[in-house]
Amino acid sequence: MAEAPNSATLKVPKKQELSDEDEVLKEELNTLVQHLLYSDKRSHKETLEMMANHIRASTTSMTSVPKPLKFMREHYESMKKVYSEMPDQDTSNMCADIISVLSMAMGNGDCLSYRLLQEPAQPVGDWGHEYVRHLTAEIVAKYPSTSGKTRAQLIDLVRQITIYSVKNNAEIDACDLLMEIEQLPLLLEYVDDAAYQRVSIYLMTCYNYVPAPENLTILDIAFKLSRKFEQYTQSMRLALLLNNRKMLIEILKEPKDLTTKKQLAFLLARQQVCLELDESDPDFDLLTDIMSNTNLNKHFLNFARQLDIMEPRTAEDIYKSHLENTKYQSKLRVDSAKQNLAISFVNGFVNAGFGTDKLLSDDANKWIYKNKEYGMMSSAASIGLIKLWDIDSGLTMIDQYLYSSDPLIKAGALLASGIINCGIRNEVDPAHAILSDYIFTNHDYVRIGAILGLGIAYAGSNRNIAIDTLNNVFTAHNKKPINIDILCMTALSIGLICVGTSNDKIMKSLLETIKRFQLTDLENVNMRFFWLGLGLIQLGRQTVPEEVTSVLNKIVEPYRSVAKTTVEVCSFAGTGDVLKIQQLQHLCSDHYEIPGTDAEDQKYDKEKDLSTAQAIGVIGIALISMGEEIGAEMTVRLLGNHLQYSEACIRRSVPLALGLLSASNPKLNILDVLSKLSHDADNEVAQNATFAMGLIGAGTNNARLSAMLRQLAQYHNKTPENLFAVRIAQGLTHLGKGTLTLCPYHNNRLLMNHVAVAGLLTAVVAFINTKESILINSHYLLFTLVLAMQPRTLITFDKDLNELHVPVRIGTALDVVGQAGKPKTITGFQTQTTPVLLAMNERAELASDEYIPETPVLEGFVILNKNPNFVN
Structure with missing residues (x-):
């Protein structure tokens, strides 16, 4: 047993020795305090000025407690006593000011109290940044409990702090203070031209982390600031x-x-x-x-010519079967209908927008008739992808198929007409002129082709001419019931046209139709597209109207949960709302019994089958968090937990959520997860993971992903359905020969394109329960991805819109929020000449001062002005 230490051996800590200079300072401060306590009050003002000078000399920057404050701690109570005996207001103000500063070192919360005792107060910045920070913290803590005169004093003090912060490069602190006390409009009075840029960037960043409706207030203030300057x-x-x-x-x-x-x-x-x-x-x-977007196709083709990629590519150019293991090749060369259909999609995706290909341009009939039944519809529709954005040439090519005797080819041609017009507005409305005549024809799939074609052609336009035409379908249904599949596609198309508009007229029409649904209607597999159409109208609005909730609450379970979940996740798309994500997490944590083959042995309550609602919930988690980088990373980890512990319906949806979360942004960690899932024993998990790999690599020509998919083609060569998904993913990876993107975010990821989100979401929802949709007769829904297709280019013009070729630096974007000075916005850059391709995380800046851009974000189409001060 160890002996107890002898008390004589214990080391007593030595009193900290002060330097000669510190001893002099301490003695001087002690003398000044004694002078205040016992000398004539008429000399107090001079004494306080001397004391203040000592403190000011040390508080301009505080990496540690300044020595004057440290030495004055023991005199804090004495100073309070002195304050109570001050002879006049000026001296009293000065003493209160010093006590307010001293309280920083005391940590007793008196900093603000003594500040408010001054009438009139001294300039708030006299004591340095740290004093201002202490005041700010105490204001934030006490502001909610104040009112009347005290609150007016605090507002006045906040104004002083804001002015000081803006003048001293501490705009971020001012923004934080004003947001905490809900006085952000004060920024409009005090932000100057020099501080505007930093304030604007910071406010836009805060928007992602503030709940509604405060986030909209931030946007409104940022908007007013931008107009002011x-x-x-x-x-x-x-x-x-x-x-x-x-x-x-x-x-x-x-x-x-x-x-x-x-x-x-x-x-x-x-x-x-x-x-x-x-x-x-x-x-x-x-x-x-x-x-x-009338000239979008012209600019895109000019860009392709400059890159020398106009030569059409075939599906085999993408598959690269010669690189595959020879023992599998006999299986892969089977000329099945499923693989022919895959070739149609791959050919369309790869040559999208280029106007020509080697499969359909010469004589499409030869290829279309190699497909069977519904495959002919998608093959004919793929012509629309080839002729994307080229209305004159495209509609001429499609015209002959509109008179086909085969209704499925006619349906595909109608859908192609809509695809060609996607994103293009034309004063003569050719899409409506062609498609409106087939809305009430006799063949269901011809009607579906026309209805979905209208939805794609007018997506995001909120055009009454298209809305009224489609609304006639619901009007007719109220008189005489119509095929539920047609109703669902009509609702989806109207949702695409009115996306994010909260159109009351259409909302009421859809709700009236819902009231007429029977239980057999609700059981239809395509009913999820009706709910999706309803949700798309509210996309990103951050609210669900009461009348919608009231009607949906009357639907029986489990269809009520599916409908409400779909509408809610659409309403909060891209908002990053943490509370809504928690609600979806709770939904996905519920467990239910899966029915067995013997109904007597296994009890099963159909109302508790939340599988579809949970699948939508998982996709909704990704949809809500996709716009914010940190939230997206957290969601990836959260989805990983679902893969391990959740039920089959959720495991099947996780790959789709990952694909939606990172469209056209091939992150290695997500690719590795999906690669593993693409080999899963559950075919639906494997198919969804494979499709998600295509979404993530869409338009990137990613070499690693291409190699993964070639290996996957060999692995699934005996399973036609899985191989079909692999081929779709290969086509998406080489979308537009690597010139197009599906990413719905642009302008440095600030703006979410509602139409693009609607297209992605439709395709992803279609992959829920693939056995009854994509793999049978609903593969035409893959064409909704065209809504998200945009060139990932930077093209520069002069003021007359003639193309300019200027040097630009392309690099990885850096986060510069809150950084002082003029920090670099990109790193690892390369210098190229416009036009150039931009990946999702890349940013461009001009390499010389010869031109001044009209917009600070160099992305898409940018107009440049000559710099009058440029010297060559």
Whole structure:
């Protein structure tokens, strides 16, 4: 046993020795305090000024407690006593100021109290940044419990702090304070031109982490700031984020410079928003032409020619079967209908927008008739992908198939007509002219082709001409019941057209139709598309109308849960709402019994079968968190837990959620997870994981993913359904020969394209229960991915919209929020000449000062102005 230490051996800590300089300072401060306590009160002011000078000299920067404050701690109570005996207001103010500063070192919360005792108060910045921070913290803590005169004093103090922070490069602190006490509008008074950029970036970042409705207040303040400093492109982005059409029109009209208006029109076109302008406006034709994306196909083809990639590619160029193991090749060369259908999709995806291919351009009949039944519909529709955005040439090519005697070929041609018009607005409305005649024809699939074609052609437009045509289907159903599949596709198409608009008229029409549904209607596998159409109308609105909730609550379970979950996840798409994600987590944690073959042996309550609702819930978690980087990373981990512990329906949906979360952004960690799942014993898990790999690599030509998919083709060569999914993924990976993207986010990931999200979500929902949809007769729903297809390019123009070739630096985007000075926005850059391709996480900046861009975000179509101060 160890001996107890002798008390004589214990070391007594030595009193810290002070340097000569510190001893002098301490003695001087002691003397000043004694002077205040016992000397004539008429000399107090001079004494306090001397004390204040000592403290100010050490509080401008505080990496540790300043020595004057440390030495004054023991005199804190004495100073409070002195304050109570001050002879006049000026001296009293000065003493209160010093006590307020001293309380920083005491940690007793008196900093703000003594600050408020000063009338009038001294400038808040006299004591340095740390003092301002202490005041800020105490204001935030005490503000909610104050009212009347005290609150007015706090507001006045907040104004002083805001002015000080903005002038001293601490704008971020000012923003945090004003957000905490809900006084953000004060920024409008005090932010100057020099501080605007940093404040704007910070507010936009905070938007992702603040719940509704506070997040909309942040956007509104950022919008007003941008208008105050005439930052029109930023104003337009914020108005798009607020989804406010009135603001959009105001901003487009506001600039006096036509070049700026053109750039704003390009921004609207990228978001697929075409505003209805006054025809008397002298710039009406030009701006409408840009917003309508009329020249998108021309610019895209010019870009392809410069990259020298106009040569059509075949499915075999993508499959690269010669690289596969020879012992599997005999199996892979079977000319089955399923593989022919896959070739149609691959050929369409790879040559999308290029106008020509080697399979359909010469004589499409030869190939279309190699497919069987519903495969002919998708094969004919794939012509629309080839002719994407080329209305004149595309509709001419499609015309002959509109008169086909085979209704499935006619249905495919109608769908192709809609695909060709996707994202393009034309004053003569050719899509409506063609498709409206077939809405009430006798063949169901011809009707579906026309209905879905209208939805794709007018997606996001909210055009009354298309809405009224489709609404007639519901009107007819109310008089005489119509095939439920047609109703579901009509609801989906109307949802695509009215996406994110909260259109009351259509909402009421859909709700009236829901009230007429019978139980057999609700059991239809396509009913999920009806709920999806209803949800798309509210996409991103962060609220579900009470009348919608009231009607859905009257539906029997489990269909009620499916409907409500679908509408809710659409409403909060891209918001990152943590509370909504927690609700979905709770839904996915419920367990239910799966029915066995013997109904007597296994009790099963059909109302508790939440499988479809849970599948939608998992996809909804990804949909809500997809717009925010940190939330997306957390969601990946969360979905990993579901893979381990959840039921089959959830495991099958997790790959789809991962694909939606990272469209056209092939992250290695997600690819590895999906690669593992693509070999799963459950065929639906494997098929969904394979399709998700295609979504993640869409348009990237990713070499690692291509190799994975070639290996997967060999692994699944004996399973036609799985091999079909592999081929679709291969086609998506090489989408547009690597020039297109499915990512719904653009403008440095600030804006979410509602139309693109709607297209992705439709395709993903179609993969729930593939045995009854995609793999049988609903594979045409894959064409909804066209809604998300956009060139991933940077093309620069002069003010007359003639193409310019200028050097730009392309690099990985850096987060510069809150960084001082003018930090670098990209790293690891390469210098290239426009036009160039941009990956999702890449950013561009001009490599010289010869031109000044109309927008700070170099992405898509950018107009450049000559720099008048440039010296070569």
